Amino acid sequence: MAEQKPQILLADDEATFRETFAKVLEEEGFAVTAVCGGKEATDAIMKQPYAVAILDIQMPGSDGISVLREVTALRPQTRVIMVTAYGTVEMAVEAIKLGACDYVMKPVNFDEMLTKIRQHLRYVELEAENQKLREELDGRFDISQIIGETRIMKQVFETIRKVAPTHSNVLITGESGTGKELVAHAIHALSGTNGGRFIAVNCSAIPESLLESELFGHKRGSFTSAFEDKKGLFETARGGTLFLDEIGHMSPNCQVKLLRAVEQRQVVPVGSSTPIDVNLRLIAATNRDLAKEIKEGRFREDLFYRLNVVGIHLPPLRERREDIPLLVRHFARKYNAEMGKHCTGVSDRVMQILVGHEWRGNIRELQNVIERAIIFAEGETIELADIGFAGAEAAVATEGEEDLQSAVKAYEREQICRALNKYDWDKIETAKALGIGVSSLYRKIDELEIADGRERTRKTGQR
Secondary structure (H helix, E strand, O other): OOOOOOEEEEEOOOHHHHHHHHHHHHHOOOEEEEEOOHHHHHHHHHHOOOOEEEEEOOOOOOOHHHHHHHHHHHOOOOEEEEEEOOOOHHHHHHHHHOOOOEEEEOOOOHHHHHHHHHHHHHHHHHHHHHHHHHHHHHHHOOHHHOOOOOHHHHHHHHHHHHHOOOOOOEEEEOOOOOOHHHHHHHHHHOOOOOOOOEEEEEOOOOOHHHHHHHHHEEOOOOOOOOOOOEEOHHHHOOOOEEEEEOHHHOOHHHHHHHHHHHHHOEEOOEOOOOOEEOOOEEEEEEOOOHHHHHHOOOOOHHHHHHHOOEEEEOOOHHHOHHHHHHHHHHHHHHHHHHHOOOOOEEOHHHHHHHHHOOOOOHHHHHHHHHHHHHHHOOOOEEOHHHHOOOOHHHHHHHHOOOOHHHHHHHHHHHHHHHHHHHOOOOHHHHHHHHOOOHHHHHHHHHHOOOOOHHHHHHHHHHO
16 A cells, blocks of 8 residues: 655745745655635645645735634644744744744745654654554553542542443533543543543534534535545544533534434434444533523533433532642652652742642642743742742731641631531531531541630620
């Protein structure tokens, strides 16, 4: 079988450059699609994937930046090189932020451009090899990669262990950055389908017009840009696990078709009338309140119950602050190894700030903070200047020189006092609300020297 030529898309409205460089590429063994405008480039991208796309920024119809956005959304694996005769630093920065991999000024040196293309093609090959390796390693996933020792996380671990061996659908809920995909990976790895593929799709990242085709596939000629049959993700994941992330963003029309696929374990490709059996594990996730979405008519109640056979809720990081030191150590080890650094940990003052921070981005935000800190840390310990928190110095100054243990105790005391006052010191209701046993609550009250606020109020009133 003849080796398939790398596919290159060349979009430039300058005819001389486009035609000359296309010939050079073809002579070098590449398969070239050469177009003169943004619309033609977008049409070509929709028809087939390209290893590398070379886009002129100034083109008629739709400029290169607009095409770049389309490529990033539709073909994220394509390496994009932007070309322009009117470049600015700001324009280059914007292109890189939007997903371009390189930026070249005209007049173009063909030899240098060929070198860049070959480098990007090598990157594509390495990515494919790494993806294959990751898929092979999926079955070796260890649940210990999910960090947490709090009671609520131990309940999550127990649910994962119980549901993994079954074929039941799972719905994972929680704020962005709480680790929903990590939990889905763990369920797959511990299941009987771990020999199959784990395929994840972000439902909010695919345009509604393309989502049905992506999930269920399509037949050639079923719509304008359907030039060949395409296998959908349901069929691709057959025998493995399909993870539908951000399911709450799915349109009502797609929800109807997904419900049919979930109920019947069959899919019908767009443009076909023949159903295809799909035996797979389905896991969905969302950061939205689906009960509210159902009430307001944006999410189907019947689909919710089909997906939520077993529900797993991941708490935000601010509700399990005791796990923050564990996560900090985990990420510090990870980035030390990746960057060849030797930070042994963080100072007590820094840990105090990390434990007290609100973490609206949850674990993902904490991971980014530690990665940045390892980059900038000069010594063996991460210090205040390394974490880059605005106002961190003032926060520490106002809270005093407490060590980490004191900071955690102060937080525990505050939460318990708030709950006790809310439930009028009813120990049973308070323990339920805090997710701990009654005996543990009594022990905490004693350890933290929490006095009955009602008693103080009565004594004050008697005076």
